[in-house]
Amino acid sequence: MNLTEALIAVGLTRLEAQLYLLLHSEEPMTGYEASKQSGISRSNAYSGLAGLAEKGAAVCVEGPVRQYSAVEAAEFCRYQSRRFKEIIAVIEDGMPEQRPAREPFLTISGRDPIIQKLKDMIGQAKQRIYLGLAAREIGMIRPEIETAVERGLKVVLLTSADVQIAGTIHYAAEKVPGQIRVIADSSVIMTGTLHDDQTSSCLFSRDQALVTLFKEAMANEIKLITMDQQITHVDRD
Amino acid sequence: MNLTEALIAVGLTRLEAQLYLLLHSEEPMTGYEASKQSGISRSNAYSGLAGLAEKGAAVCVEGPVRQYSAVEAAEFCRYQSRRFKEIIAVIEDGMPEQRPAREPFLTISGRDPIIQKLKDMIGQAKQRIYLGLAAREIGMIRPEIETAVERGLKVVLLTSADVQIAGTIHYAAEKVPGQIRVIADSSVIMTGTLHDDQTSSCLFSRDQALVTLFKEAMANEIKLITMDQQITHVDRD
DNA sequence: TAATAGTATTTCTAATCAGTACCACTATAG
DNA sequence: CTATAGTGGTACTGATTAGAAATACTATTA
Structure with a gap:
């Protein structure tokens, strides 16, 4: 802009x-x-x-x-x-209260809404957030990640080795740019692809089964990384 | 809205x-x-x-x-x-620096710009602000006045007796709705009329001579009020 | 066949903007 | 003194676009 x-x-x-x-x-x-x-x-x-x-x-x-x-x-x-x-x-204060029912599977289309949702997930997370993103995507949400660290959240990054953000737990993994995988507070996930506006589409879900599947997949990925390489833990300050 | x-x-x-x-x-x-x-x-x-x-x-x-x-x-x-x-x-951070020259007399037209300027004068005042306004206008800028009081500013109101804002010095004076007189920090004034959008126009000035004239006029007005009536000083808290 | 789901097309209006024409006034060159 | 160039301002026309109303058309399902 x-x-x-x-x-x-x-x-x-x-x-x-x-x-x-x-x-x-x-x-x-x-x-x-x-x-x-x-x-x-x-x-x-x-x-x-x-x-x-x-x-x-x-x-x-x-x-x-x-x-x-x-x-x-x-x-x-x-x-x-x-x-x-x-x-x-x-x-x-003018909007009527949202009906409580929240659909388990939602599709978010378009570059901007996806980035907004991603930032919001980080901003709204209460305890921990796992981010499986390429360096390019990490760069776009760096301020939000830093704020999350300051708020005392556990922030885990699965991204390329050259990314350095103080206070995060970092596992080196070569991610394909545009592929998104996020879990917040073990309760919501988002995954999909982020390229230009037309070709960007993500699934957002609260579904417990899918969240669990996702958590285990990420845990396994981390396990495999630690078996191969050593952890890079960037201490705060 | x-x-x-x-x-x-x-x-x-x-x-x-x-x-x-x-x-x-x-x-x-x-x-x-x-x-x-x-x-x-x-x-x-x-x-x-x-x-x-x-x-x-x-x-x-x-x-x-x-x-x-x-x-x-x-x-x-x-x-x-x-x-x-x-x-x-x-x-x-994209705008070029304003050239330093600031015209001594400016005309602000239209209801909205005038209200915005009024709020801004209160918000930007460093020490004191005198407001000669009818109750109707005071009502519109009440939050800004309260914030000014909280910031420790000397806030003097010349308005109708029924207006009550804690922490302000209040002189009871029946003001014609739509007539505006404001001095901030003895350095800038605004005066004019505020009705609907087309008929609203105010003069904003930094001119020292005009500011002084204005100050004295307001001081005299206050003197006359205190000779007639007693001061209503609403203490903070 | 009626209801549901979705797309395409047309028309109308208002806002924005480019371009031009026109009028009034002033200064100054000839 | 007059012609003219520059300044200041208004009015009108036309093109383009976004938003919105309206209708028509296709396809699927109950």
């Missing part, structure tokens, strides 16, 4: 994002100036600046001509955070 | 939001069922459910027919929060 996309994600249009960046590099300017410097058509430059003002990303400098000045990024981000918190509050 | 709008604000479409709520009240369902129960056209019900799955708000229950189950609200909110933090991080 680049800067422009991030600005679009918080509610600006593409042109507004462009103009916001332009306002940061220059003195306050009129729509005319903004149009000239950005290449955006005059009409759209004016409406873009007005849009920025409406969304709290720019303010007006009144005078003989109407100029706009950018609201500094930190302040704009504070606005957005405040707004986001309100939105989340509305959702969290 | 209602629930559906909040869900739309985090990236769902109106139909997806509707379907997400429906999924919460029922067992997992197919597009066919969702269409029947929501009144949404079949085609759109299917694409809506697929959209929810893509956005991490629903998961698939594989079987003879494809059913979708809602991801529980708390989990979906965690996804959104994670995503939002990433976006803010991109903006905050």
Whole structure:
């Protein structure tokens, strides 16, 4: 995600994002100036600046001509955070309680939802988590793993030898990139493949039989690794 | 902001939001069922459910027919929060530094930007803040005022007698709803009117002369109030 | 044959954006 | 003094796209 996309994600249009960046590099300017410097058509430059003002990303400098000045990024981000918190509050206390029934087998499709679920499993784990992932995937969730270690969780990695994360128990195993195997708290598992958005699909399960099967498979894998090689235990600190 | 709008604000479409709520009240369902129960056209019900799955708000229950189950609200909110933090991080460390020049007089138009600026002034104040607002406006920013009191700021309210916020210094003054007068740290002021979006416009200023004028005006107002009435000082706790 | 499950296509609207035309004002070169 | 270039601003048109309503079509099952 680049800067422009991030600005679009918080509610600006593409042109507004462009103009916001332009306002940061220059003195306050009129729509005319903004149009000239950005290449955006005059009409759209004016409406873009007005849009920025409406969304709290720019303010007006009144005078003989109407100029706009950018609201500094930190302040704009504070606005957005405040707004986001309100939105989340509305959702969290407005949503009806989930019916208790939880299906034992769920399919999660698409790259992003899988990564989100993976991070959430690590974040929600209470005692321990086993991660059978290639180095590429470990890299994407490194902050979450580190937070889990700080929370005092037992974190076991089955991944390539060159990965080093303090506080984790590490078994060297060459994993195929994109293949995912996770167990959290001996109660939920996720497994499947993670490539681009279309070809990514994972099974998430709470089914006790499957979880047990998975646990034993991972335990066996670890046993075989320790028979071959020695354990690399990276101590905390 | 209602629930559906909040869900739309985090990236769902109106139909997806509707379907997400429906999924919460029922067992997992197919597009066919969702269409029947929501009144949404079949085609759109299917694409809506697929959209929810893509956005991490629903998961698939594989079987003879494809059913979708809602991801529980708390989990979906965690996804959104994670995503939002990433976006803010991109903006905050991607934005070029603001040029130091800050115009002395700025116009802030529109209801929302004004309220955001008001909250931000309170949040960013270092020592003291004077708020000349009607009870209606005080109500909107109550949490921010309470946080300021907790931060140990001197918070002075010039507002109607019935407003009660612990830890603030309160002078009873009947204010016209929509009229705003604020000074923060004796260095910045905001004043203007706040009604509906079109008719709302405020001046924000760092100009020392104007700030001083404003301070004296408020001091005089307080002096007159205390000559007439007695001070209501609500002690903390 | 009715209900279930799923797909495809058409139409409509609104937002975004590119492009252009037009008007008013000011400064200045000839 | 006038012509013209530059500045500041508004209005309109057209293309593209996402979202959504509506309908039609196929296939399977009870």
